[in-house]
Amino acid sequence: MRSTAVAARVGLVLGVCFAICFVTGLVSHYAQDVAQPLGFPTSPAWGYRVTQGLHVITGTACVPLLLVKLWTVYPQLFRRPPRGLRRLAVEVAERLSIAVLVASAIFQLASGLANVTGWYPWAFSFRPTHYALAWVAIGSLVVHVAVKLPLIRSALGADVDEGLEQEGPPGALSRRGLLGATWAAAAVAVVATAGNTVPWLRKVSVLATHTGDGPQGLPITRSAKAAGIExxxxxxxxxxxxxxxxxxxxxxxxxxxxxxxxxxxxxxxxxxxxxxxxxxxxxxxxxxxxxxxxxxxxxxxxxxxxxxxxxxxxxxxxxxxxxxxxxxxxxxxxxxxxxxxxxxxxxxxxxxxxxxxxxxxxxxxxxx
The missing domain is CATH 3.90.420.10 (Oxidoreductase, molybdopterin-binding domain)
Incomplete structure (x- = not known):
């Protein structure tokens, strides 16, 4: 199951989710910037609701996708380095770029989820740090895709079971089974959190940080007491x-x-x-x-x-x-x-x- 066929397919969906999360994050950052060269639009009135909802939903979906992606490829990070100075230099550079990608991706998802829950166990300012690391993550992702593009295209163009020399033991999880479980886990993560934005999902969104309840039917993030209102x-x-x-x-x-x-x-x-x-x-x-x-x-x-x-x-x-x-x-x-x-x-x-x-x-x- 730790194959290019699985890694490429999970990576494709993960890349799409990361891209949506990145773009909607840029929208949110721009909306909060007081020095906008172009004024943020006032219509549609629900625009920010949709973009920020997508940002959190796709970011949450990235968690199981990233875990499976890392599981499928991590043995490659510990394979014996090639001989030859030039090949070794290329290999080291590639592994360093992957390390940057993995580290920035984990940071973005972990800090983003902490922000959603209102938990800030750090001293740095969340918004500028999250914004800066988003560029690092998306930049390293683009470099990674560019380097691996021939391999990715080959894997996606072939059957997912191509290259299997033998089937696993009875009852063992297959590549297709792993992919199905991955899509299901991502879907569950989405449904379990989407109630923050989609009201009719609130009864099943068990991981949503806000149920919609609150004074006069709306949640609050900062109470008068927390704000120091006299x-x-x-x-x-x-x-x-x-x-x-x-x-x-x-x-x-x-x-x-x-x-x-x-x-x-x-x-x-x-x-x-x-x-x-x-x-x-x-x-x-x-x-x-x-x-x-x-x-x-x-x-x-x-x-x-x-x-x-x-x-x-x-x-x-x-x-x-x-x-x-x-x-x-x-x-x-x-x-x-x-x-x-x-x-x-x-x-x-x-x-x-x-x-x-x-x-x-x-x-x-x-x-x-």
Whole structure:
């Protein structure tokens, strides 16, 4: 079973999953980058939900695929080196490139799964490290495929059982059986986690880190307590500042409720792979920015009351600010926002990463 025929077929599917995971990861990284040369699109509203869901699902599918792939080929890493300086140099270079590929792939999958569960047993920043190693992994994968392409094409073009000198003992797993078990394991991994994104799979997605449960029918990743929200900050003294240059408009929550309200049905999708849809009611963000006469296309920095954790500030690019669906939400599904969902007010915008849908908003500042 440790054959080129098996390794090539598992490697093909693994490569496709890695490629999808890499591309969707780039989309997520770009969506979180405040210095975008081209503004991230606001439509379709569910776009980020799909791409990030695919990212986590294909990344999870890679785990059993990579394990089987390594099992089929690892004896080759310990075979006797060839004689001759040139052949030896080529062999060493190839094995080193494979070592880089394997190490980076394992790191990406392990750190990605840890991120999905919200477990960070390391001191480095996850996002830039994961992004940098993604390029290492995909680059070494491309080099590996280029080197092995003739062998891969030959193996895929032949029958999977070609080259077998004899059949195994009765009851032994065959090459086809191993491949079938591998596809089944990958499918189980997908179904067991896809409920994070696909609601109708939640009852069978036993490995999904979020069941869809939470205050007002939506999960949370950071509670008000974890964010260090002080009760007095969200009480009667709460105000929202809308700022442009020297001009400042101050609004209480009652003032916000007195403004024209809109209700938008929008998904919220987190980088951890979970997502959900809700009816968000509040003030159109553009109406708030118009109070300080901000021109169309203006970026807005959003500041939260949170005292701990990342993303206490985010920048809404002009495209999001001007989109009529972007809302400073005061209620969710017909109920006043729960404190853990961002009471007194939070941002909800279409096709935007959940970490940037800032909660406990206290300041909107138009960027010069």
């Amino acid at each position: 009760p007095e900050a969200v009480g009667a003294a709460y105000v929202l500042e809308v700022v442009r240059g020297e001009r400042t408009v101050t609004l209480s929550r009652e003032d916000l409720l007195a403004m024209e309200q809109q209700t938008r049905t929008l998904p919220i999708a987190c980088v951890e792979g979970w997502s959900g849809t809700a009816d968000w009611t509040g003030v159109r963000l553009r109406d708030l920015i118009d109070l300080v006469e901000a021109p169309l296309g203006s970026d807005v920095q959003v500041t939260s009351l949170q005292q701990r954790g990342a993303f206490s500030r985010s920048v809404l690019q002009g495209g999001f600010v001007d989109d009529e669906r972007t809302t400073l939400a005061l209620a969710i599904n017909g109920e006043t926002l729960n404190l853990d969902h961002g009471y007194p007010a939070r941002i909800i915008a279409p096709n935007r990463p959940g970490v940037l849908q800032t909660k406990w908003v206290t300041r909107l500042e138009v960027q010069a």
